[in-house]
Amino acid sequence: MSPGILLKSKKESSLLSCKIRRPFPPAKVRIPYDDFSGPPAVPCVALGARVKVGETIALPSGGESLAIHSSVAGEVTGLGFFPHPLKGIASGVEITSDSRDSRLAEIGVERKGWEIFSAEDYLNLFRDAGLTDFKRENMPLHVKILKHRGIRTMVINACESDPYVSAAQALMMAHPLELLKGAEILRRAAEAERVMIATETDKMESAEILKSKIYFLKWKNFEVRIFPSLFPQDEPSLLIEQFRSKETEDSIAVFEPAAAFAAYEAVALQKPFYERVVTVGGECIVEPQNVWARIGADFEFLIKSARGLLRRPEKIIMGGAMRGMAQEHLAVPVIASTSAVLGLPPEIAKPGRVEPCIRCGECVAHCPVEISPVMITLAAERDLFETARDYGVERCIECGNCSYVCPSKRPMLELLRYASSRISKPDPEPAQFETQNSKTNVETAVTSSYGEK
Numbered sequence: 093m094s095p096g097i098l099l100k101s102k103k104e105s106s107l108l109s110c111k112i113r114r115p116f117p118p119a120k121v122r123i124p125y126d127d128f129s130g131p132p133a134v135p136c137v138a139l140g141a142r143v144k145v146g147e148t149i150a151l152p153s154g155g156e157s158l159a160i161h162s163s164v165a166g167e168v169t170g171l172g173f174f175p176h177p178l179k180g181i182a183s184g185v186e187i188t189s190d191s192r193d194s195r196l197a198e199i200g201v202e203r204k205g206w207e208i209f210s211a212e213d214y215l216n217l218f219r220d221a222g223l224t225d226f227k228r229e230n231m232p233l234h235v236k237i238l239k240h241r242g243i244r245t246m247v248i249n250a251c252e253s254d255p256y257v258s259a260a261q262a263l264m265m266a267h268p269l270e271l272l273k274g275a276e277i278l279r280r281a282a283e284a285e286r287v288m289i290a291t292e293t294d295k296m297e298s299a300e301i302l303k304s305k306i307y308f309l310k311w312k313n314f315e316v317r318i319f320p321s322l323f324p325q326d327e328p329s330l331l332i333e334q335f336r337s338k339e340t341e342d343s344i345a346v347f348e349p350a351a352a353f354a355a356y357e358a359v360a361l362q363k364p365f366y367e368r369v370v371t372v373g374g375e376c377i378v379e380p381q382n383v384w385a386r387i388g389a390d391f392e393f394l395i396k397s398a399r400g401l402l403r404r405p406e407k408i409i410m411g412g413a414m415r416g417m418a419q420e421h422l423a424v425p426v427i428a429s430t431s432a433v434l435g436l437p438p439e440i441a442k443p444g445r446v447e448p449c450i451r452c453g454e455c456v457a458h459c460p461v462e463i464s465p466v467m468i469t470l471a472a473e474r475d476l477f478e479t480a481r482d483y484g485v486e487r488c489i490e491c492g493n494c495s496y497v498c499p500s501k502r503p504m505l506e507l508l509r510y511a512s513s514r515i516s517k518p519d520p521e522p523a524q525f526e527t528q529n530s531k532t533n534v535e536t537a538v539t540s541s542y543g544e545k
């Protein structure tokens with residue numbers, strides 16, 4: 093396996109304070125109710141209804157669905173389709189805040205006996221609190237746990253190898269005990285034997301905090317493992333490889349620290365999911381920081397809460413600089429998988445001039461899944477999709493390493509995604525492909541030219 097890429101960290105500015113800032117509630121939120129894999133939730137509020145923070149606004153429509161909650165107190169002012177950072181547009185509920193921020197009375201009140209509930213009880217609480225796995229596919233947490241019930245090792249993936257994103261690290265430093273208790277809840281729900289917290293060498297401080305808390309709790313089945321801070325160390329399939337030496341793949345499952353923390357809040361503190369930690373960062377942001385962002389708040393509000401823009405960004409990205417999704421405007425809302433909102437300047441985000449391949453082999457040397465990006469992309473340029481398949485395009489995890497190292501600035505990620513999409517959908521409708529391709533263009537623009545090498 094390739095050792096990965098050592099990227100210059102840009103996290104320091106967002107970690108200047110280990111406090112996670114809590115901005116005033118946004119004036120308006122637009123909360124999607126089908127923002128997870130599985131049947132969409134069904135809105136249970138009408139136009140004009142008054143809601144509190146944490147109140148249910150959409151009910152699960154089946155066993156694999158989720159409840160959705162209001163993130164502000166105020167009035168329901170819209171039911172319809174609104175901008176979405178991954179889908180372009182999605183159905184949701186618009187709530188205009190009354191600025192009072194009053195929340196349901198039970199939120200924050202410790203639930204009796206929460207440490208010893210049954211696995212079934214935990215799963216029901218996760219569904220009713222609207223918890224997901226916090227990944228891009230946004231699978232309901234109870235569904236993911238059912239898929240992995242009985243695993244031996246639960247990995248909490250605190251490797252955050254993108255150069256800008258520090259949301260998980262901030263959470264570990266600010267709330268280590270709550271995070272560990274949440275991981276224990278997940279372990280019990282999944283009936284797993286042990287919990288391994290995976291982190292990286294550039295996060296030794298938070299790793300030591302977690303170790304000392306585990307020692308204090310006397311939890312023998314918890315361990316912190318430290319890996320080199322190389323990109324993409326946080327890719328779950330690569331982490332599983334590293335934990336798998338003596339186990340089969342089926343006995344390991346990877347969960348996000350944000351999911352563990354949200355599980356603790358939902359189970360112990362009766363707090364449904366309506367906010368998450370987001371890194372607002374990048375060279376264009378006046379005060380990069382980690383904030384508690386309400387679900388449905390738009391990116392413009394989030395950027396303003398970090399004192400706005402220092403200069404005009406070339407790109408606004410949701411997620412990391414290497415794999416995030418470029419956004420066309422700032423009206424898109426924070427969703428469960430929004431780990432970061434980055435404002436990147438032209439010297440970072442502008443695509444370089446594309447030159448022909450010089451057969452240097454750098455992309456092959458840095459591919460973490462050991463396929464041949466050069467051969468796949470040369471095949472994709474000629475629409476030879478069977479050849480791309482033979483060279484392993486289906487194993488690509490879209491980490492962007494090949495784009496990053498390519499001295500010719502070839503649009504590797506775009507070509508890899510093009511080949512993958514044509515293999516999975518051999519005859520795409522033209523409009524459908526165009527949309528996907530235009531998105532990958534902006535992403536590749538960022539990943540292919542990011543930072544200094």
Ligand code: SF4
Nearest residue numbers: 459488489491492494
């Ligand atoms: S994007 Fe795909 S092909 Fe390129 S380095 Fe990553 S895994 Fe390998």
Ligand code: SF4
Nearest residue numbers: 449450452453455498
């Ligand atoms: S890194 Fe770029 S130039 Fe080098 S072999 Fe790969 S595609 Fe060709």
